[in-house]
Amino acid sequence: xxxxxxxxxxxxxxxxxxxxxxxxxxxxxxxxxxxxxxxxxxxxxxxxxxxxxxxxxxxxxxxxxxxxxxxxxxxxxxxxxxxxxxxxxxxxxxxxxxxxxxxxxxxxxxxxxxxxxxxxxxxxxxxxxxxxxxxxxxxxx
Numbered sequence: 001x002x003x004x005x006x007x008x009x010x011x012x013x014x015x016x017x018x019x020x021x022x023x024x025x026x027x028x029x030x031x032x033x034x035x036x037x038x039x040x041x042x043x044x045x046x047x048x049x050x051x052x053x054x055x056x057x058x059x060x061x062x063x064x065x066x067x068x069x070x071x072x073x074x075x076x077x078x079x080x081x082x083x084x085x086x087x088x089x090x091x092x093x094x095x096x097x098x099x100x101x102x103x104x105x106x107x108x109x110x111x112x113x114x115x116x117x118x119x120x121x122x123x124x125x126x127x128x129x130x131x132x133x134x135x136x137x138x139x140x141x
Contacts, residue, residue, distance in 0.1 A: 007093040077104035
């Protein structure tokens with residue numbers, strides 16, 4: 001089914017972002033055109049970047065997701081005991097099948113950290129932008 005992927009969308013954010021540099025970001029991968037988009041929004045800082053993805057790079061990324069069984073994660077991860085934490089969602093859009101959306105609210109699959117490291121490895125803009133935002137926050141706080 002992976003060869004029928006049309007789009008992958010990952011969103012991550014923190015609650016109460018109005019006065020924060022944590023904000024939320026969206027990573028969108030067009031699997032047909034092999035184009036990546038990164039969008040970050042917060043009150044103090046916004047960033048939008050678009051780039052072309054090499055076919056080999058994309059294939060390796062999909063293989064890594066498969067190795068982690070990301071396509072088999074359950075649909076919802078929530079911890080109602082935590083307040084004001086963070087949320088995330090991962091959506092797979094397919095050419096012929098219904099989209100699959102996996103989301104979490106202060107809870108994550110067991111191998112989420114490995115998944116996130118793979119995102120940072122294949123899409124380093126996530127890590128670079130995060131570091132830049134925290135440096136700005138330190139400078140002006």
